[in-house]
Amino acid sequence: MGWSGCSSVKAKMTLTKLMMCLVLIPAAAFARNPKSAEGRIRDYILNQPDYSPRERPVLNSNLSVNVNIQVQIYGMLDLNEKDQTVTIASWTQLSWRDERLTWNPNDFEGVLCVVVYFDEIWTPRILLSNAMSFEGLQVVSANRGTILLYCDGTVFLGTSFVQCTQCAMKFRNFPFDTQSCQLVFSPENQSKQQINFTASDPRMPSSIVSNEWDFVGFSSYNNEHINTFVESDESSYISTFGIFSFQLKRDPNYYITTIVIPSTLLCLMSYATFLAPPDSGERIGLGVSMVLGLTVFQLLVTNILPTASKNGPIISTYLSNTFVLSCLAVPFSLFNITIAYGDSKMTILKHGRIRMFLLELLPRVMCLPSYQERFDGERNDNARSQIVKKEGEMVTISPVEVISKNKLQPWSSPAVTEAESLSTLEKRKLEARTLGLVMDRLVLLCFLVAYTIIVINTFARFYHSPEEVA
Known part of the structure; x- marks a missing residue:
């Protein structure tokens, strides 16, 4: 009996020590790592x-969650005019209030904000509606961004991502155009009664590096949309979405120096062929060379100009008109050469008034020698170089001797000898060359007037064309 009693006492003491160790060891560990x-x-x-992070963060289920979004663009990576897409890098910040996640800072050493993770609290499912890729469709993702939770339940979620969105563009005023692109954010299958989604005023980009585009505006506005799954009013609901619109203005200097100036010079050089004499052997070759050069230039410009099936660029019409005028210069040059070196007498010159207008009046107006002046010059040249026969051999005498022999006054003799008169063929050639x-x-002159009209019309279309912002 004595021995068994002593054993039971020892067993109780051992159990008591073990329980004390189990209690004191965690306490000591907590004291070392509070x-x-x-x-x-x-x-x-x-x-x-x-x-539960799956429930909306409101205590009253009849109330909606006010979610605010703000976007700041800090980089534009690409603007594809053919596919009409724009790729930008932005910082997106969402904010809302979770009424269930509040605390008193005085009870926790004055801490006002803590960092939480996506799977720990409720986060809205926001879509970028006009995104062109699945990765850019989901704005809120656990793989990027952080969440800050404040003591009053306000939640700030900041995330950065690269977005490729659709951007409808209009190129009528190219290269003086301004494009407007949008970022459309909306909650995923959430009605206005569940999530009231609003967009706040965005912040202008601080530093955007682009060789071609400049940011000229950044604005936001809110809108509502009625969603209907089936043709029934009972299944429809109103959803809200926020739209951020940013305007891009193109820098036209590159296109002016690479398109407008070269095409203008090539076009004017093709007109310069009319300044060359008709007997110039390189006249047609020069005109054809200008047309070939302008054709090659047009092929290069095709890769630069944006593609637009409707309301194409005004500058495309200008380039097409100048190309047509340059091509017309070649057949007109051939026609004028045919006139200048034709052998048959032209019917139009048989009429006295028309003959006077074409051969006498127009040449003087255009600072050219008239037919009568050419005729007098040719007649005097014949008189100066007349060849006469003397004692059975050909002897060339000086113009002074010819004039003395025929008793003519130089340059002003009213009488014309047979030797001095021009043949009918020579007169016909002289008329043709003058004409x-x-x-x-x-x-x-007609080509220059037509080109001036094209230039004025192009400027007028640019001036009167409204600023087409997509």
């Missing part, structure tokens, strides 16, 4: 038995 105020806040707000030169100047 929890921070942030850790205690997380335990306080996230370990609530009724809290050819007149037609050259007349066609050149």
Whole structure:
């Protein structure tokens, strides 16, 4: 009996020591590694038995969650005019209030904010509606961004991502155009009664590096949309979405120096062929070379100009008109050369008034020698170089001797000898050459007037065309 009693006492003492060790060891460990105020806040707000991150963060289910979004663009990576897409890098910030996640800062060493993770609290499912890739469709993702939770329940979620979105563009005023692109954010299958989604005023980009585009505006506005799954009013609901619109203005200097100036010079050089004499052997070759050069230039410009099936660029019409005028210069040059070196007498010169207008009046107006002046010059040249026969051999005498022999006054003799008169063929050639030169100047003037009209019309279309912002 004594021995068994002593054994039971020892067993009780051993059990008591073991229990004390189990209690004191965790206490000692806690004393060495105490929890921070942030850790205690997380335990306080996230370990609530009724809290579920799948429920909307409102205590009254009839109220909607006000979610605000703000976007700041800090880089434009690409603007594809053919596919009409724009790729930008932005910082997107969402904010809302979770009424279930609040604490008193005085109870937790004055801590006002803690960092939480996506799977720990409720986060809205926001879509970028006009995204061109699946990766850019989901704005809120656990793989990027951080969440800041404040003591009053306000939540800030910041995320950065690269977005490729659709951007409808209009190129009528190219290269003086301004494009407007949008970022359309909306909650995923959430009605206005569940999530009231609003966009706040965005911040202008601080530093955007682009060789071609400049940011000229950044604005936001809110809108509503009625969604209907089936043709029934009972299944429709109103959803809200926020739209951020940014305007891009193109820098036209590159296109002016690479398109407008070269095409203008090539076009004017093709008109310069009319300044060359008709007997110039390189006249047609020069005109064809200009047309070939302008054709090659047009092929290069095709890769630069944006593609637009409707309301194409005004500058495309200008380039097409100048190309047509340059091509017309070649057949007109051939026509004028045919006139200048034709052998048959032209019917139009049989009429006295028309003959006077074409061979006398127009040449003087265009600062060209008239037919009468050419005729007098040729007649005097014949008189100066007349060849006479003397004693059965050919002897060339000086113009002074010819004039003395025939008793003529130089340059002003009213009487014309048989030797001094021009043949009918020579007169016909003289008429044709005079008319050819007149037609050259007349066609050149017409081409310059047509080109001036094209330029004025192009400027007028740019001036009167409204600023087409997509």
